[in-house]
Amino acid sequence: MSEKRKITVAHGDGIGPEIMKATLTILEAAGAAIEPEVIEIGEQVYHRGVSSGIEPSSWDSLRSTQVFLKAPITTPQGGGFKSLNVTTRKTLGLYANVRPCRSYSPFVATRHDTIDMVIVRENEEDLYAGIEHQQTEEVVQCLKLVSRPGCEKIVRYAFEYAEAYNRKKVTCFTKDNIMKLTDGLFHRVFDEIGEEYPDIEKEHMIIDIGSAILADKPETLDVVVTLNLYGDIISDIAAQIAGSVGLGGSANIGESCAMFEAIHGSAPTIAGKDVANPSGLINAAIMMLVHIGQPEVATHINNAWLYTLESGVHTADIYRIGSSKSLVGTQAFAEEIVKNLGKTPKRLQPAEYHAVQGKKLHYSTPPDPNRQKDLVGVDVFIDWNESNRNPKVIGDGLAAISGDDFTLRVITNRGVKVYPDGLPETFCTDHWRCRFVAEEGKTVSHQQIIGLLNRLDENNFDFIKTEQLYNINGQRAYSLAQGQ
Known part of the structure; x- marks a missing residue:
């Protein structure tokens, strides 16, 4: 044995x-x-x-x-x-x-x-x-x-x-x-x-x-x-x-x-x-x-x-x-x-196992050392439940404090575009994704994002989460909003 x-x-x-x-x-x-x-x-x-x-x-x-x-x-x-x-x-x-x-x-x-x-x-x-x-x-x-x-x-x-x-x-x-x-x-x-x-x-x-x-x-x-x-x-x-x-x-x-x-x-x-x-x-x-x-x-x-x-x-x-x-x-x-050990099925397909050794198991491609990663904006998620949740009110307020580094490109609610030019039928919760982007062809720094968050805080906007927006190897690495 x-x-x-x-x-x-x-x-x-x-x-x-x-x-x-x-x-x-x-x-x-x-x-x-x-x-x-x-x-x-x-x-x-x-x-x-x-x-x-x-x-x-x-x-x-x-x-x-x-x-x-x-x-x-x-x-x-x-x-x-x-x-x-x-x-x-x-x-x-x-x-x-x-x-x-x-x-x-x-x-x-x-x-x-x-x-x-x-x-x-x-x-x-x-x-x-x-x-x-x-x-x-x-x-x-x-x-x-x-x-x-x-x-x-x-x-x-x-x-x-x-x-x-x-x-x-x-x-x-x-x-x-x-x-x-x-x-x-x-x-x-x-x-x-x-x-x-x-x-x-x-x-x-x-x-x-x-x-x-x-x-x-x-x-x-x-x-x-x-x-x-x-x-x-x-x-x-x-x-x-x-x-x-x-x-x-x-x-x-x-x-x-x-x-x-x-x-x-x-x-x-x-x-x-x-x-x-x-x-x-x-x-x-x-x-x-x-x-x-x-x-x-x-x-x-x-x-x-x-x-x-x-x-x-x-x-x-x-x-x-x-x-x-x-x-x-x-x-x-x-x-x-x-x-029934030693017996073989008559109608069902009999089993027959053999030793298996995969040739390429557990292999994954190493990271690309030449990858280019450009920070081009930030999604700021805000808890806001004022003014009957009118997207224009929060949008105009945020646009006014975006500063020279960013443009408020879009606001979504549960993934759907509501500002600018959203439809009045779209139901809104108290959870808003606000996308701030750099000028076309430019990048931003973490310090610029921190500056934006400071301005939001000074104006009593309750930001609850951020997600940086990147272009990786020249390609957009974030999703567009539904309706954008």
Whole structure:
């Protein structure tokens, strides 16, 4: 037997301990060369006053083993508790969330019999940075952060995955018709990196129509790569239309560490009843085995699981009168899989895993040392709730104190131009973006911006945020207002 690989294991909350027990039983019976190192995470840790849900000492195990098999946890409502999943992904740099999604018709009910796609979701950035502020009585904001290195790593991972597993097409989902800078960057990077893979078909879809295609014609999709929020949503949709969210496992891959988990939650209402389907965590463990270099064991377990589905031995979530043969609980389902080790499905496509080493994973383009960055203005956000919120009143007042360095170019309210020449029908809140720009062809300094802010303060304008406006390499690096 090969030397055992240490892995970190967390039994989690709710149904977590039950499905982890079932999964570890199967791994042991199949001869997986692993040595679990157990840590405690989740609800009990939260209640000890640890807002992240994980003790500092547990990070030592994760950084040592670099492999985490995690059962679902329960995050207490309210009280400032942070999502452990998000914390783990970002702390360990797990930039790629990989969710295979297949239909198992006719053994698991589905509206689409031929789904076989993989969703590759960016895992660290986007709105999941969780940077939010309340700026006025009426308006809150959430920052959407997208970086070129983040885009490059996830897009390259998707193409490397497609190449390694003989996938034919990679589809990119964005909303860059609206978010031209953030989602636009993701789309541009997809096009650039796609040129390195001439044998793989490439396509791009706006997320709305892409989601519609996913729900209506999922068989036309192969590998889908997208940003964090969109990926979170569509991966659950894909799992559900394939048959059940309860069957799905996921991998969270970083440059050194990886985490494997079921995609469903802790389901506390059925905890302790021995009715939960352990398949999601089993499939996550199969992905883990491939990752740590034990593809033969992964193949062994996956085929036994498929054979069990074919045999009609089902847990309650997928059991159907007239087609299923036996209704079993969590542990009995695991025991059936153990009994079927060595068997191969007859109608479902058998699994066959092999060792994979991506050629270009984790690579991103170094920064351009010759980049030209010119400061050409500033957006000043103001909390103003006077004079019946008449844009002309605030606009004329600001224009009068702009000074010689700036021109008040436009004021927007919730992104829509309201000054000058706004429409009276536009509803205005107490949150105003006021764009001050330098004379065409000129730049401004930070000191000039500070001078502008001093004048605003002297005239009792409550500025709540600023955003500098730059031209980068001669190109405008900020969005225009709606209506500008």
